[in-house]
Amino acid sequence: MKPGPFEYVRPASVEEAIAALEDGGYDAKPLAGGQSLIPAMNFRLAQPAVLVDLEDLDELRGIRAREDGGLIIGAMTLHRELERSTLVAERAPLVAEVMPWIAHPQIRNRGTVGGSLAHADPAAELPSVMQVLDAVLHVRGPDGGRTIPVDEFYLGLFTTALEPGELLTAIEIPPLPAGATCAFEEVSRRHGDFALAGVAVVVETGADGAVARARMSLLSVGDGPVLAERTMASLVGRALSAESIRDAAAITAEDLDPPSDIHASAAFRRHLAGVLTHRALDRLRA
């Protein structure tokens, strides 16, 4: 199978890339690591007329420490770099934990964090992880830059708040609050396959031992990352216990309306979401 013909553009700066994307409008696509876009093009599920390759934009690469303990990650930073970074392991352990779950080594050697976030595949791990970490996305477009919290970035299936001509340039992760712990769990048929369901969770425990704040987001059970708001509320104000975890798992499963497909029925996905919620929270209680 072959992709349809396209014009290949390789800008040398972010400004040039934005200009090329603006010129191309809806027919232009930015190419990051290409690990989702090229398969889609090989099967002609995507047929962009112009491919704007971000390969040379070194200003979009790298992991920088923020003074307050957070991180700024360039959108073109490879999964592999996040996986091997001691800075990420130290400051964003949830990001380090999720890396081995993302596809296979070959994919992580080319795939980028920004590409994964902007592609908005509902089965992707990073959108949920960035959501529970309260990450903020830095975007640049023809009219300048803006920031978008992850909570407002995902609008639907493969759809984000990015306008044509806009480029995701960096991801800012605030420092993990004191007393916060996090976990990630997913189920897939074989390791590296798309998840049938998955969950990312951050729990902040107060000095009194009760949960002060909780963030939980699920993947592969909706049109994008699904924030489990009622579950989060149910956890706050009491210590994590067998009972509170059981409640949280039940609420998570109850609130979801997952899709059925060849890989799993809606009922099975709902069941998995409950089990995974249970497992993730159990780990945080231990």
Place this chain on the structure above:
Amino acid sequence: MKQILELRVNGDRHEVGVPTHFTLLETLRYVLGLTGSKQGCDKGDCGACTVIVDGEAVLSCIMPVQEAEGREVRTVEGIAGRRGAHPLQKAFDLTGAAQCGFCTPGILCSALALLEVNPQADRDEIARALSGNLCRCTGYTKIFEAVLLAGQAMSSGREPAEIIGEP
């Protein structure tokens, strides 16, 4: 629409005219005639097209050829040296790790990228490094044995046959 690119493959420099929509795999197979890398799924699922780019295993079927410019590409054709088969290839032969052989070039590349960094990789590390390569014949046991043996050979400088006591 074609463009002229300069590629470095297995130590050789090639100036090639390729259609802009070609992947690295299509260029290797249909322009350079290096048909060792296999075209399996064309969507990054099977790993049969795995090659080594700047020391890392990547999927050539989903890498636009332009992105290989300025990089060192190695394919299964480049694994053997002047003195014959690479220890990894000998280990595959000795342990019977190849059956139909379709997945083998990709698996050799994934395994080599691992062993060149970590020849003492254990079975778990090998399994993780090969998790993106599907084999439908062997059930992986002999493949893991082969990669373990190759790692031993590469870190000790001994021949794989000598290690397992084959004549």
